[in-house]
Amino acid sequence: MSGSMIPLVTKASSKVLSKAMKGTSSSFQLAYFNFHGRAESTRYLLAYTGVPWKEIVFDRLTDPGWKRQKPITPYKCLPVVYETTSSGVLLGISEVLPIERYLADKFGLAGSDPWERFQVEQAVSSIESCQLMYHYKVLLPNWPSAGAVDLNENKMKRQQHAEDANRYYETGLKNFVDIHEEKLQENGGRGGNGHYVGDRASLADIRATVLMDRLMLLRPEGANPVPLSKDKTPNLWRVREAVHRIPAIAQWRESKRYQDLDALTKKYFCV
Structure with missing residues (x-):
């Protein structure tokens, strides 16, 4: 290109x-x-x-x-x-x-007043930290070198990749889930309302959804299931479902370009 x-x-x-x-x-x-x-x-x-x-x-x-x-x-x-x-x-x-x-x-996704803006930026900063932790502790250390042909080496790398992902799920992601489930329930009351701030979509909602989508897309072979689901993380899951229901985003996710990006991302990170 x-x-x-x-x-x-x-x-x-x-x-x-x-x-x-x-x-x-x-x-x-x-x-x-x-x-x-x-x-x-x-x-x-x-x-x-x-x-x-x-x-x-x-x-x-x-x-x-x-x-x-x-x-x-x-x-x-x-x-x-x-x-x-x-x-x-x-x-x-x-x-x-x-x-x-x-x-x-x-485009109106930063909060409706200074306090809401602050709440959105706090959440985005926390989500960014969780995403970067996965990038540096799971993806990059296990990125196969170009031209690697040693099958035993690749097998060992895949095993290490899965172990690193499981460790992340049990530590960094667990801490993130505990904090964000509580924050989301504070905003929406019992059961949450599918939003980080107020009753409308924000950058924080989109960022959290992208994080969850990527963790599930890039789960290494042999790793445990990503501990994100309607039952295990109900408030975060409501956020993801609400973002996916936005018509323009649903249309983007259904597009051929988005599907191609999914496939190219998996190929790029060798999962």
Whole structure:
């Protein structure tokens, strides 16, 4: 996919760019690699908004197109969201959390007042920590090296992968579940209401759903079942079900592109 082209952002004063950011009739491009990864929540957010958006896709970190264009991205990394405003200004927004906060704020998913915004950001920070723990303790240490052909080595790596996942389920994920089940019940009363804040969807709901979806998609061969279910984690499960029922997100998840991303993500992380 080396033919993918990253656009050049508008160079202008802070005043001009700030005014452009306030517009509501924009189109978007998401530059990222050809799997879910760190852009999955951003794809959910863009799907939720219903705004025009498309992808600038690079195959892997080794994609020559990415290597060539990396220097023109804001922080020399992906994802980056490029917003073309109604005034013709082209903005480049980089780094996962700022992208998500910007889109959530722009499209009403950041809370309805300062206190709700604070509650959303607390939850997102906690979810991010749980997701990164899985990434660094389970995925990366067991990522098979390119060209590995030793079957015994691969078998040992798969066994270690499963053991690391089970350890994460019993420690980091358990702690996360205990805290978030309690928080969700505080918001919705007995049984929860399927939302982290108030009675409407927020970035926190989407982030939690993405975390749960990814843990289940990337469960290593031989690992225990992921301890997330309607019976074991009822409040978190209500959040996931509520997000999946949002028509625009349901349509995105049913799309061929989403199904392809599922398959490519499993292939990329060798599960």
